[in-house]
Amino acid sequence: MRVRLCLRLIAAAALAAAPGLSASAADPLLGLWKTASGETAAIDRCGSAVCITLKTGKHAGRQIGQLSGSAPDYTGEMTDPANEKTCSGSATLAGATLKLKGCVLKVLCRPQSWTRMEAGPYP
Template sequence: MILVSLAATGAALAQSPARSADPAAAVARLADGAYLGTWKNPSGSVHIRAARCGEQVCGTVVHANDKARADARRGGTDPLIGTQLFEEFAARGPRQWRGRVFVPDMNRRVTGTATLIDENTIRVEGCAARVVCRNQVWTRVPT
């Protein structure tokens, strides 16, 4: 299920170089949009590219393995690659964003939050009706 693999809960992500030992430099990169880039879910079955959509951040599927594509197809989403999973994510703090997440295998949108743990790690959470929530830790795909 894509919700469990959180090809359904994510957002705002990164494209900066390797981790910095200087916390001030890391914060400066975050302020410059270093959270943009390509990220993968824990199993690596789905990759999204986070990019600016006006003043917000969107995440579009750029890679999905056969199982993820089949799950999405069963839910009514075909093709999965090119689908925008993370929509209208806006900053809620220096390391947190909130928006909507499209869950392809359920063909529905849920509330999503993304929290940047460090330059290469983000915790993504999606909640349906603010009752059922799932979260995962996504990692940056090296460029």
């Protein structure tokens, strides 16, 4: 009887934790990232895509990108918050590193590497 009760409690705890685990397991891109300039960026779901929003620095609160795809490769648009210019972008996830590239006319590209701070989802 005691064993069954313990198994039920373990199963209930696993089910309660599953929604949070499945969201981050579904897309490893979600979470907080340290940008090349040292700011914090949050990547979270926005509809069928993921949105990149700066959380710290001069442009905190500003959405700077929207990407779609699946791990490890994503494509979309990126905006330089300093000059409000938007270009095509891509991102490749490699462990705790996110390699981003913004391109104008697909030939003038500027790469950056970000480092994972915390996996999502987050409050």
